[in-house]
Amino acid sequence: MIEIPTFGLAAFIADLAMRHDVVYERAGSSALAQAITRLSGDDGAPDPTERLVIALRRAGVIDGKTMVTLLSRYLNEKFHVRPVVEMRYNEGLPKMIEIPTVGLATFVADLAMRHNVAYERTDSSDLAQAITRLSGDDGAPDPTERLIIALRRAEVIDGKTMLTLQGRYLDEKVHVRPGR
Secondary structure (H helix, E strand, O other): OOOOOOOOHHHHHHHHHHHOOOOOOOOHHHHHHHHHHHHOOOOOOOOHHHHHHHHHHHOOOOOHHHHHHHHHHHHHHHOOOOOOEEEEEEOOEEEEEEOOOOOHHHHHHHHHHHOOOOOOOOHHHHHHHHHHHHOOOOOOOOHHHHHHHHHHHOOOOOHHHHHHHHHHHHHHHOOOOOOO
16 A cells, blocks of 8 residues: 655655656547536646546556545645635635534535535536546545535535545545555
8 A cells, every 4th residue: 555645745646657657648538538627617637747646547556545545635735725724705705614634524514504505416417427437437426525516516615625625535434544
């Protein structure tokens, strides 16, 4: 099992790829995934480090859980996500959301209930799920992950908070402990 650090992720990922002679090669599914990402309203293409994580997964160097952990920690570091408190805006009023490090499923469910948010399947959800299956990952989002998506769609949380919630939830779900 790979011990994943909590900082210096770009260098760690580059070193891991270099040690395993892994480089990113654009595949047909990559173009499709980028098109779907743009259609969902996100115009960001993966950066070189994110591409290396994808290549490491394709090469079988890391599994899906490790990929999620690497990406969530890398993105948290890249976007300087604060570890405990995030400022959010809902209905024009500033609101502080303290994001816990444990008990994330309950926290997400309570947050959704307080804001009267529920997950609804959309055509883009179905398409994203189909593409996920085609990429070799058979994991569908569980109820907590779907609520995180719904909170973002309802603009209760922003993208950075969504990544923080998703990362912490998945860390807790798979019992990943931060490296040193």
